[in-house]
Structure formats: structure tokens, C-alpha cells
Amino acid sequence: xxxxxxxxxxxxxxxxxxxxxxxxxxxxxxxxxxxxxxxxxxxxxxxxxxxxxxxxxxxxxxxxxxxxxxxxxxxxxxxxxxxxxxxxx
Numbered sequence: 806x807x808x809x810x811x812x813x814x815x816x817x818x819x820x821x822x823x824x825x826x827x828x829x830x831x832x833x834x835x836x837x838x839x840x841x842x843x844x845x846x847x848x849x850x851x852x853x854x855x856x857x858x859x860x861x862x863x864x865x866x867x868x869x870x871x872x873x874x875x876x877x878x879x880x881x882x883x884x885x886x887x888x889x890x891x892x893x894x
Contacts, residue, residue, distance in 0.1 A: 808865040824877070827851035837862075852878035 822830040828851045830836075836858060846854035856878035859871050 809862065810866045811859075811863045811870055812867075823855055827855055831855070850878075850882055852881045 819830070819834065822834075828847060831838075831847055831851060831854065843854065846857070856871075856875045859874045864871050
């Protein structure tokens with residue numbers, strides 16, 4: 806399997822779109838789509854789906870980018886769920 810550098814394939818606009826609009830970016834970009842679990846991830850936890858896809862595609866060429874993606878995914882999902890729980894109370 807050939808390893809691609811993230812920056813050879815995507816630019817800063819793609820990174821910003823993934824940060825602010827992960828579902829739309831996943832849906833309309835050239836990111837690989839999949840079966841049931843891809844769509845489940847897209848529907849329930851798009852940030853985690855982005856982190857998993859980044860890990861599988863770019864770990865060998867951009868490990869720092871992948872680690873930052875996982876931090877963003879875990880912190881973002883936690884903050885989003887925490888805010889939702891706080892507004893329900």
C-alpha cells in the first residue's frame with residue numbers, strides 16, 4: 806500500500822472544513838466512503854470517523870497530524886455531548 810502525504814492530497818481549506826463541517830466535508834469530498842459502520846460513524850460521531858480515516862491513511866507520513874486529529878475528535882465529541890447534556894438539565 807502506498808503512503809500518501811496529507812498535504813500532497815489536501816490543503817488548509819480541507820482541514821478547516823473538516824473542523825467546522827465534518828459531515829458535509831465527508832459527504833462531498835473525495836474521502837473514502839464505506840458500508841454500514843462508515844455511515845453509522847458519519848451519523849453519530851463524524852469527528853471520530855475523521856480520526857479513524859486519518860489514522861488508516863496518514864499515520865505513516867503524518868503521525869503528528871493524526872495525533873492532533875484524535876485529540877480534536879475526543880475533545881470535540883466530549884464537549885459537544887457535555888453541552889447537550891447541560892442544556893437538557
